Amino acid sequence: MESLSCKALVVGGGPGGYVAAIRAGQLGLDTVIVEADRLGGTCLNRGCIPSKALIQGASTYEAMVSHVGKEHMGIALSSAPTLELASMVSWKNNVVDKLNQGVAGLLKKAGVRVVTGWATFSDAKSCLVKGEQGEVSISAEHVILANGSCVSALPNIPLGGDVISSTEALDLDRVPDELAIIGAGYIGLELGIAYRKMGAKVTFIEGLERILPLYDREMTRPIENWLNKHEVEVICQARAARVETANGKPVLYYQDNQGQEHNIAADKVLVTVGRRPNTQGWGLENMCIDMQGASIKVDKQCRTSMKNVWAIGDLVGEPMLAHKASAQGEMVAEIIAGERREFDARAIPAVCFTEPEIVGVGLSPTEAKQQGIETVVGKFPFAAIGKALAMNAGTDGGFVRLTARADNHLVIGMHAVGTHVAELSNQFALALELGARLEDIAGTIHVHPTLGEATMEAALAGLGKAIHA
Amino acid sequence: MGNYLIKMPDVGEGIAEVEIVEWSVAVGDSIEEDDLLCVVMTDKAAVEIPSPVDGQVTWIGPEAGITMAVGADLVRLQVEGQGNTSADIPPDKSMGESTEPVQMSTGDPEQSGAEAEAAKATHQPGESAPVAQSVGSAPARGIPRPEGERPIASPAVRQRARDAGIDLRYVHGRGPAHRISHSDLDAFIAGSGAAAKLTGQLADTSVKEIKVIGLRRKIAAIMQDTMQRIPHYTYVEEVDVTELEGLRTRMNNQRRDDQPKLTVLPFFIKAVVKALRTFPEMGSRYDDEQEILYQYGAAHVGIATQTPSGLLVPVIRHAETLDIWECAAQLKRLAEAARAGTIGREELSGSNITITSLGPLGGIATTPVINSPEVAIIGVNKIAKRPLWKDGGFVPRDIMHLSSSFDHRIIDGWEATQFIHGIKDMLESPALLFMEDQ
Secondary structure, three states: OEEEEEEEEEEOOOOOHHHHHHHHHHOOOOEEEEEOOOOOHHHHHHOHHHHHHHHHHHHHHHHHHOOEOOOEOOEOEOOOOOOOHHHHHHHHHHHHHHHHHHHHHHHHHOOOEEEEOEEEEEEOOEEEEEEOOEEEEEEEEEEEEOOOEEEOOEOOEOOEOOEEOHHHHOOOOOOOOEEEEEOOOHHHHHHHHHHHHOOOEEEEEOOOOOOOOOOOHHHHHHHHHHHHHOOOEEEOOOEEEEEEEEOOEEEEEEEOOOOOEEEEEOOEEEEOOOEEEOOOOOOHHHOOOOEEOOEEOOOOOOEOOOOOEEEOHHHHOOOOOHHHHHHHHHHHHHHHOOOOOOOOOOOOOEEEOOOOEEEEEEOOHHHHHHOOOOEEEEEEEHHHOHHHHHOOOOOOOOEEEEEEEOOOOEEEEEEEEEOOHHHHHHHHHHHHHOOOEHHHHHOOOOOOOOOOHHHHHHHHHHOOOOOOO | OEEEEEEOOOOOOOOOEEEEEEEOOOOOOEEOOOOEEEEEEOOOOEEEEEOOOOEEEEEEOOOOOOEEEOOOEEEEEEEOOOOOEOOOOOOOOHHHHHHHHHHHHOOOHHHHHHHHHHHHHOOOOOOHHHHHHHHHOOOOOOOOOOOOOOOOEOHHHHHHHHHOOOOHHHOOOOOHHHOEOHHHHHHHHOOOOOOOOOOOOOOOOOOOOOOOOHHHHHHHHHHHHHHHHOOEEEEEEEEEOHHHHHHHHHHHHOOOOOOOOOOOHHHHHHHHHHHHHHOHHHHEEEEOOOOEEEEOOOOOEEEEEEEOOEEEOOEEOOHHHOOHHHHHHHHHHHHHHHHHOOOOHHHHOOOOEEEEEOHHHOOOOOOOOOOOOEOEEEEEOOOEEEEEEEOOEEEEEEEEEEEEEEEOOOOOHHHHHHHHHHHHHHHHOHHHHHOOOO
């Protein structure tokens, strides 16, 4: 049996782990990364990237369908386009493969050794990796746990067959005629909207009062409008009870808010009720590490309760976002290399690639109020932005909304909903990190014609002097 | 109207230069004859310089802390009639020009007074520079950052602070919304950063720049010189002053309320004077450049005295001629004059031995610094009731220590010990103080 020792051992090759490993390698630390599956983790293989590819495919298809038999922008298609989902999935897989190889190349360039296999820890600093090439025993001075998360399932609705998770939903070979989705959070909505665009009849069963409960109603209304317009039914305050099979198809039974039972017959039942940290099956119990609920407890440097064992990404809890994991991974590698770092981001931006898209950075006016902060809010609609209209994206009710402190105009929250607004998220995050005031944003020349002009106008609106409103 | 030039007068024999300690007039002030112009420091004493004439100040000499030669231009006045100089205001006339228009434009006398005050303030020693600096670079305190709120700073500034081990919560941000910039961090690192007001105890990082001038500067120079030149030998001895205290109480009880009472100090002076008869080298002055020891018949006893502006050593001249009551009277007069600042320069020099006492604060032991070029200084520590083993039991006694330093170049340890023992004997049996010398 091969035996390795290293300065830094990274467990998990997702956006947290591989970034940590690359940075550690760049800083000259002897680094080993262990991954049982393909490099890139959930994000690259069955999350962010493949879903964006499918959404792109679905949107392209939907756009083409909108021209069938009727002229729009002077374009008309005489016959309907065909959609081969299996081909779209294979195109998506090509995108994933390319990025996959990219990660492997970066790790190699940074001098990181990649061990393929499943690591099981016997104590905090040693593990045994079982892979196709046999077993490797690794002991390390520092261990960075980046084991990620897995989809949560419902105890009464086990996954399997036509009951699928987001992972399978990214690899279907045909578009289901009817798709029932349990959970109208961002994962369910992204996939559900994509399948709706591809022609499926989609129904959501949501336990809470409305979709995307983490965003305020003002933000989610444009999405609700889109769902309504596209005949997507969202049944809120409903509880999925069980799935039975009838005529070879799954039937989802649920109780409405009155306790009455209903059912939906579907081709597929997609369960998207969230994700939970991967804490089982790799010897975490042998490492003497404190937990905080379902996740590993860490401080603001991502230290666990065990000396020189670090945990990052989804494993340490919400928000389970790739960019948070990467930032933590980079930070931990630098701390191990002797630099002074701590995780003190002012805001972790979040985006939902729904239709239309949602961006949230920092506090909403409601959250600010709950923290006792008096605010001024500036809002500006895309309906008044030339570029949005020219892109046929000005009619979905989208807007940019800035929340600032009333006393000094420091911007504490930047939100947007609208087509393509995901790309505004980084400007938002930058403004918050640099401590921008409404005056700073209003005083920055924004390019015309762009969607981003709405940000400047929203800042001006917050100051009571919007130009185009 | 004429111009009148006042030059720095001769303030004492052999004094060539003086240091300006404080200005009492500012440009624009109207003054009368004998009004105080300024206070200057000679090598020993502060001297007040009055104006010889009436007039309006049009120019004043160097700012406080600057040393100037006797005979140099001190103040220029505009006077009625003919002045004593035809020369106009000297080259640096910006002060006069900047204040005169103010004087003319303000009809309200109260306001013009305030303006004069303001003008005066700019000439205050040690104040003008720091004030200007605080306006320019020291950050003003703004709205206190509420508890728990994170300081506003860009990621790069935050990282620099972490690298430097600085908690940004204590750094004042001068930017909009109190944003902390790189330059705020620079200022904090340089030490001029004021801590943002949070709650509880704060790290006070302020540093005040105080110019060491006047008497303090004199003391600093003398102390440094003394300690560098003189190898000090300090000897501490215990003295039982129970009998002395009994005697003193009795003597004081016989005094009327309106008559001054005796402290222990006159007794010490007497003891030192008598001990000097036996050990005349203790009252000598050593010129170490000439390598000559001047041994005096007289006992000019310096008494170290704390005054509001610093330590002074007034001298009781020819203490050998004074009885205990005269000693007490001299002590009182000199201490009062020293503290009031009215003491003459001649009374601050010429001692050949010094007594230093901190009175009731006197501690257990001190390491007195010799009043150079003398060779001995006697330090008196406080009197305290202490148990003393006597005749098979403890008895309460009034005990004090004498902490005395000697110039070891001249005085050896053995002689010093003998000298102090002589004093101790007299203090423990105070009748000896009043016995005729043999």
